[in-house]
Amino acid sequence: MEPAIQIEHLTKIFERPLPRLRRLLRRPGEDQVVALNDVSLTIHGGEIFGLVGRNGAGKTTLVKSIAALIQPTRGTVRVFGLDTVGHPQEVKRHIGLVTSDERSFYWRLTGWQNLLFFARLHGMDEAEARRRIEELLDLFDLRELRHRRFHEYSTGNKQRLALARALLTDPPLMLLDEPTRSLDPIAADELRRLIRERMNHLGQKTVLMTTHNLAEIEQLCDRVGILSQGRLKACAPLHELQAQYAVHEEVTIRARCSRGEDGLQELRASIPTLSWTSPSPGIIEIVFSRHVQDGTLTMVLEKLLARGAEIMRCEAHRMGLKDIMEHIEQQG
Template sequence: MTNYAIEVNNLKKEFEIKKKNGFLRGNKEKEIFVAVDNISFNVAKGEIFGFLGPNGAGKTTTIKMISTLLRPTSGTAIINGINCVEKPMEVLKNLGTVLAGERSIYWKLTGRENLEYFAAMNGIRGKKAHEKINYLLKRFNLNKRADETVEKYSTGMKQRVALAKALISDPEILILDEPTSGLDPQSARNLRELILEIKEEGRTILLTTHYMEEADQLSDRIAIIDHGKIIAMDTPYNLKKGLNKTNIIELELKDWNNYTREKIKEIPSVRNIRSEFNETTQRWEAKIHVANGTDTINDLISNIISSDNKIINFSVEEPTLEDVFIDLTGKSLRE
């Protein structure tokens, strides 16, 4: 018996895109888009496994293949020893899912009616259903408004109903696709706390997100995916530790221009430069990755000053998962 709740081996998904041929009017030729490109990973039972990457990286496509909603072009996904393609209905008995960007609950029904409907869909009826629904409504702080229609709920409450729905059949594995997307900071914090509580029950959770702090806070291990490929996989601590020879220097500057950038790039140990304008402070902020940063600081200050710029604040920071992603790809997660 395997200790893995989820086993993904060389999973690939191609989509056929039709495009107009410029030579013949109305004629179309086919183009293949590879959304997920031969990825492999395992998720241990009882683990929160974070799937981290920008929008369009292949996270949701992978989730849909594991959830039996999409058939892979090649490769396999195994849930509790059950092949997703060969026995999809058996797989679904092991899964609870909350998918991003899709209405997984009915807005014209009340919170209670939604749970009653999904309980019946899972063969849970009578006293057992009544007790289960009341327990979930109370647990997710929905009981006071359980008999109002979902369309009147806040985004955070709708997500809590969706999460309660995912747990109605008491699944061993929970798949959460961007669960805090669109939530205000307090609602997102509350939902993360619920996710950690659910893990403590011994459930396995596969979590996709593009929020670095969320992946760092919740995940036992993380796979970073970009352009359909997994480019790194480890614990959050080890991923950040891998940058221990790289210093992250954060600067607050009076100005930012190409001349300043070029002067910084002249320093051999500089690896990446990111800059943005902070509307609140009305100042430029730059984050610079440098090898052996303590030896580079003097050169960095000197070169910035020589570009007729002024340093307002200066600090050396610990690496974050965002820094790991930038180091691996040369770009920010949200680009």
């Protein structure tokens, strides 16, 4: 099956304006900015792919390169087999693009009028456009707001309308650039549900999304790519990244023990990170950090069982995406 997105050795370099004037004024900085540096990536059909990185890492540049809005300096980008340089208009017909700053709507027009205007720009005939708009208003729960002017919409409903506009032509690929930025937690959670259930699961869309909300990536995405200084430093399912980069984990053990806290001081002498509480009589909860390959957990469990304890719960929490990103940044 042909990939939805195929990127090979993509490099994008932007020239700084007026280099001679900047040198004359002794302004610091290079004459060129390398936004993307030799990025190769394959995204499969039906996948939700998350792209993360610090501000300036190159996420938006990569999205715009895929959307055929900017051309590569070197390398190639193909969308369903179509080269973005050779066939930009065909590529754009396969893509629905949503950004976090939707200034391209007409604020004095209603939601319905905006959708109809953009449907006509796509060349849809009147009957087809009206039918599709009705479907999308229902899909995104915007029917009651359809005759309200765009400037009266809440931030969350503006994002819903942006998603509806991107889906007017039912494109197979959705590019979402920080879609939940500026949304309150409830609106953001609802938008994530729409992406997961109505666009991906029901609509069978391929979704590439960028975000600074790492929990969002963990909840939604099949795989995650980490960009740092224009380079793709890692690309895998989150659990594989955790297995590769996580060297420490936090362990929580809850046990029923008639002997209470006897002997725990001895354990703490061997494990400096160990601490415990007694949330109720006869119950102890122990927390400690360990290296994933060491025998600390086995030792603690054996000590507890030897004292007649009943293990009620044992959980290990490895580093999350934020920790992995920081680890990759430190590696340079």
